[in-house]
Structures are given as structure tokens and as C-alpha cells.
Amino acid sequence: MAISNNREPKIATGPCGYVLEDVPHLVDYIPDLPTYPNPLQDNPSYSVVKQYFVNVDDTVAQKIVVHKDSPRGTHFRRSGPRQKVYFESNEVHACIVTCGGLCPGLNTVIREIVCGLNHMYGVKRILGIEGGYRGFYARNTIPLTPKVVNDIHKRGGTILRTSRGRHDTSKIVDSIQDRGINQIYVLGGDGTQKGASVIFEEVRRRGLKVVVAGIPNTIDNDIPVIDRSFGFDTAVEEAQRAINAAHVEAEGFENGIGFVKLMGRYSGFIAMYATLASRDVDCCLIPESPFYLEGPGGLYEYIERRLKENGHVVIVIAEGAGQELLSEGMNQQDASGNKLLQDVGLWLSQNIKDHFSKQRKMTINLKYIDPTYMIRAIPSNASDNVYCTLLAHSAIHGAMAGYTGFAVGPVNGRHAYIPFHRVTERLNRVVITDRMWARLLSSTNQPSFWDLNKVEAKKKEETKEETEGQLIVGENHTEATSASRPKE
Ligand SMILES: Nc1ncnc2c1ncn2[C@@H]1O[C@H](COP(=O)(O)OP(=O)(O)OP(=O)(O)O)[C@@H](O)[C@H]1O
Ligand SMILES: O=P(O)(O)OC[C@H]1O[C@](O)(CO)[C@@H](O)[C@@H]1O
């Protein structure tokens, strides 16, 4: 197997089109590091596990639906404990930082990193960095012990607090060096993982024995490659409460319209899954599927038809949907450079009211529900909690084994170490030519708002991307439902 030079992405190839997109390792730039037996082999809880250590050559396939003659395709290194580790327990000085938007499960991952490092590897020195990346040089640190974090998974938010906005990578790495930190666990969305990748590059440039491990999170589920991001399941569950309320209100009045706006900046996964789960929704609008209001096949016509047929309508809209319909362009950004969106929920609900009262002379009763932060400011549900444990343990095992510059996450149900660039190079978005969106259309009976020619063109575009290795079709599946948890 040939391995390319270590500054470039580490790609190894094998027979039958096998490709391993590997993650960096400390020995790539610090040769001759000593290794130690993994202390887990003496841990009574883990010693009973048959074949507890993962074979170093185990990899996880990105594409599992294959044909007889198809190449084996891209693989990622399987996560899990290794027989040899590159840190002695008393040598480890770890830190944890949370950045970007809040997400259910952040406290669980913090807890599980602290407890996992302590209980599995005997690590005692763990610091919490306060307030996101800038906290490395602008805030005090918080010593974290199993006792301090014992109950935090029952609370929403992050005990470390978070932030958006610019930071100075060089100052962060100075602070890491000054404090003698050698394992950094970074929790956050796409922007955070980009930041972690730059920190890793600087650490490598300085030749430091410091591991940088990313644990991606976002309720939007917009991180590619991994099956789903933690917090998403909880957010979808909480969104049900808003949809239920909208349905009750809509049913309770003549020509009732329940209108719910959910988060989802560029990706409509929350809206799509909340709609599919609820079965009370008549129309789901997401950023990936443009729609129009007036005329045949438009939204107004559909609403009117549903009101006549059913007496009420429930609409769910993702915050990023239909932005192109809003007249005034808004070019503002948040502190991190993310485009600030216009409030499509308020805009569209007002337009629907105006259309029916002024143009159609119909009395409608529209109730607008915008749960915004309520779906992400809550503690994670049971399934996300278990998922968070697996993510934290994967990250710890990878760090102890000397891997670095990686993000963790399940790929087709198996946890893997994924190079940063693969989780940051694009956003995971709903594929509207995939079967999951078709299921949604069939469950709501809403129009697709697309003409057939456009659908055909889109299908061709996505088939092309798939054959070029981007695996577009099928990514709508956030497979890890409560019924089938990802396995480590
Ligand atoms: N391209 C980038 N390069 C380096 N650092 C970045 C980059 N983009 C964002 N960051 C850093 O990551 C942190 C969080 O970014 P951001 O606010 O975009 O949230 P996020 O991690 O994408 O989470 P969310 O999904 O909630 O938006 C910020 O402090 C920012 O400095
Ligand atoms: O108001 P904030 O904290 O910038 O976050 C809002 C954004 O964060 C997200 O929840 C992603 O974390 C998006 O869905 C939403 O647009």
C-alpha cells in the first residue's frame, strides 16, 4: 500500500479500487515517539470484552451499497481503542472547548470526555476553555473532574459557554504551549471544525506533541460524511411539540392555518424529519427546494385546496427556505461571517393572510409558531445521550492512539476518524431527488413546486456528482434512529 507525503491528505490505495482517506498521526511529524500498552487491558470493566481492541487496519466504507464490479471506494479509519497508546496517563493534559451555536448534547459530550479520560485512561488533568476559541487566551480555564461534570448532561447548553466570531490561531497555540496542553477536544459545527483544522496545522508546523480532535455538532445536521450530527434527533423531537400545537390550533378554527418556522439555515433536515415524524403537516418548505406562491401549482393554490378539502392546513418552513422570494436583500453577517437570514416565517405568514383576505376574500385563522431556540436549548434525549458517549469515547481512543487532525462520527453506523477537510469542504443538504424527499412529498401530498424538466436536469447533475465520488444520493438518511443506534 502506497502512502503519499504527510502534508497532503493521507490517501492510501489498495486493490480493487480501495481508497483509505486516512487521518494524520503524531508520528507523521514527530518520528520515534515511544508507545505504551493501553491501560484499558487492566481495566476490570473492559477486560471482559472479547477482542476489545480495534485492529489498526480496520476501516469503514463510505459507500455500502455496491455492485459486483464496483470499486471498493473510499474508506475511513475505524475508531476505537488501540493496543498501543502514545501518551502515559500522567502525561496527558487535555482541554475541551465548545464553539458556535448551542446544541443538545454538548454537556453530555463534555461529561463523557472527562469521565472517559479519567475512568478508562486514568487522566486527571482536564481543563474547560471558557467561551469558545477566544477563551484560550481571553478567559480563565475551568478544571474539570468527574465530580464537577457528574450531572451536567441533564442541562441544556454548555457549561463552558460558547461564542461565534474571530479568533487568533497563533495566540491559541501559544496558550496551548504555555499551559502544556497536549490533547484538545473541539466541539462545534462546520466553522468550528474549520477552526480546529487551522489549529492542527499550526500545531503541526510547530512540531508539538498535541492532538486536535473534533466532535462535530449542529442541530441542522449539515455536516457531511457522518450519518447525523448529535443534537439533531433531540431537535426533531422537540419540534414535534410546536407542530402539534400548530395542528391543534389549525383544527380548532374554520380555515385554520398552523404555521411553524424551524431552524435550518442552509439545510432543511429538521423541517423534513419533523414533518415526516408528525404526519400532521400538509406542506414542508426547505431551502433546497425552491417554491413559488402565485398561480397554478403555487403555494396559495395548494393552501386553498387543502382548506376546502380538509378545513385546515399545517405548514412547516425551515428558516432558510424561500429567502430568494423576500424582496429586500440583506447582506448582514453574524460575528463568524455566516449570512444573516431574513425572517421568512413572519414574511410568508403575513403574505398568506393578505392573499386570502384581500385577493380571495376568505376569512382564515393563521397561527404562527416560531419555537426558534427552544428546539436547541434543551438537554439531549436518551438516544442522543448514548450517541454522545460513543462520540466522546471515539475521540478519546483516537487521541490516546496518537491520531490527530480528525473529526469523529458514524459512517454507515460504524464510528470512524475522518480528516477535517472531509467534514468542512461542503455542507450536507437535503437531496430533493432522493427517496426521502419523495417520501415526504407523498406523505404531505404537497406539490413539488418543480417542473419536470428541472427535476430531470437536477437528477443528472446529482448522478454526475455521485459518480465523481461525492456520494450525493442517499445522504438524506440520518440512519441512526432510536431503533438502530450506531455501533462503535
Ligand atoms: N473558515 C474558518 N476558519 C477558521 N475558523 C473558523 C472558520 N469559520 C468559523 N471559524 C471559527 O469557528 C467558530 C464557530 O463558527 P460558527 O459561528 O460559524 O459556528 P459553527 O461551528 O459553524 O456552528 P453552527 O453550526 O452553530 O453555526 C468561530 O469562533 C470562528 O472563529
Ligand atoms: O442565533 P445564533 O446563535 O447565531 O444561531 C442561529 C443558527 O444556529 C443554528 O442553530 C445552527 O447551530 C442554525 O439553525 C441557526 O440559524
Ligand SMILES: [Mg+2]
Ligand atoms: Mg455553521
